[in-house]
Amino acid sequence: MNMTRRHQLTFELETLSIIAISACLGIVLAMYFHNHPKKISFPVMDTQLSPTPTAPPPPQVDSSSQTSPDGTKKLTMTITSKNDADTKSYIFTTTDADGSNQQQIYTAILPPTESLTIPFNTWSPDNKYIFLQHNTKEGNEALVLRANGEPMTETDQSFNAATLFAARGTPYTYQETTGWASETLLIFNTTNADGTKGPSYWLEVPSKAVIQLSTEF
């Protein structure tokens, strides 16, 4: 009798264990499939059509421009190569959308190893500031200017966000300015000493304060 009861108990315990194990297995499998979904790829358009790939606009070697986000202003960069080809001169002008109110706001002469470019997000949302990307052998920097051509500091037409950040002596290296978080806040990314992504920062343009962010951009 005792033996039978023990036998029954063992049997029930065994069954319960198996049920518990299979339940766990079911949950684990479900979670796995949920976290590793099959990629679905489907043609959204009729595949019989032969879409014309859109060629990017031909590169403008001597001139490029960027419209402000509200479409009312335009920043144009004109590059002139010197005869000896040792330097290039850059002239930046702003105009209204219709081309009126032209104003030269910044000029620079650079060796062939350096260049200036207008980023997509160059204009501050209120069109009061712009930033330019200065490309050098070592990396890139951001030059911040007033869109009306007035100087940024008592002595300079612009200030350099990378230099400003380096002077703070953080363990991070300036990497790239992505754009404007608000009318006066520039967002830039940094790298760690080992080259991995570091924290992102805000640069408050009027006060030149640098604020570390908890969010990475």
Next chain:
Amino acid sequence: MSKKSHPKKKSLSKTRAKKTNFFSFFKKFVVAVFVGCLFFIGTTIILQKKAQAVPCANSKSCVSDLSEKIENNATGTFAGRTVTAPTIDPNAKSTHLVLGDNTKREDKHIYVDLSTQTLYAYQGNNLFMKTLVATGKWGKTPVGNFHIWEKLVSTRMAGGEGADAYDLPNVPYVMYFYHDFGLHGAYWHDNFGHTMSHGCVNMRQVDAKQLYEWADAPSGDTPGTAVSVCNQVTGNRQCVQNNPIQ
């Protein structure tokens, strides 16, 4: 006799025991498979429902209403800063009528590539627009295939909590495609090409205006312009979507 029958009985009981063992094992196996399947299906359903429960893009305005609002001279807040809203022409009313090309409305398709933060707008095979946008950072932009269900020339969007709270009047050129997730102009930042929204697709005002005038709202039985939010858009306009909502 008894000596002769004993081995037979023994083998009979052995066979019975084997049979009992087999059935017992089979029973356990069936129960295990059944329970496993039950838990698998249950967990899958729960996880899918959880994944598909998409919150609002704008936690406050989503609940209040999604109607047209023109509030000229109002100021908004974003990232703890006061922002100046653009002036909206009160005569440029929202419309369900088609502002674009009525005859070819079915050919229009907007693709949003989340991997490159790029928007493509096609009419047939012709690229109408290609521009950088800013999609969800603080909330996910829903992946899937939708249609514009409402076009508003301007509305107020509000949401977030604490330092993340925002309240933005005169958000221009709004094209809702899924609940309160929409394509719209963003005047409070200029960081396109990077995630920067609470789930909507932020565009430069200049681009949003152009797209708003081109895209179609639903009209009668005809749905609005198609919008595909893709994890990636590969060559030949292949929209790769992981776990699309619809």
